[in-house]
Amino acid sequence: METVVTGLFxxxxxxxxxxxxxxxxxALARQTAMYVAHVGLGLTRAETGRMFARDRSTVAHAxxxxEERRDDPMLxxxxxxxxxTCGAREGSRP
Structure with missing residues (x-):
């Protein structure tokens, strides 16, 4: 997921x-990655925070x-x- 986000941004x-x-x-790339990790992959806020060396409250903010910016078609x-991409990778695991 991180490779995809860094490549896109x-x-x-x-x-x-x-x-x-x-x-x-x-900052937007990190917020996007945190969002996908928490919402898309189902990690807890604490797990996501540890993944990005941030507090869980920072993940909640991200x-x-x-969510507020989902109306932006580009985002x-x-x-x-x-x-x-992450879903395809997750689904391809044995």
Missing amino acids: GIAPDALRGRTRGDRRT CRII DLVLMAVEN
Whole structure:
């Protein structure tokens, strides 16, 4: 999932787990990845937070931000691409 998100947003993979917020694109990419991990893959907020070296309250905030922005057709396309790719990978596991 992280590879897909970083590729779509054009950021370095290390940026998603970086300790700093980063620029707007990096922050949105991280929020998107957290949203997909929590909502799409079913990880708890705590698990998602550990995955990205963030607190669970940050994950909750990221999910709220992404939900509010789902009306943006471009962001919705990105989310669908990430979710479809992750779903295909999950479904292909033995």
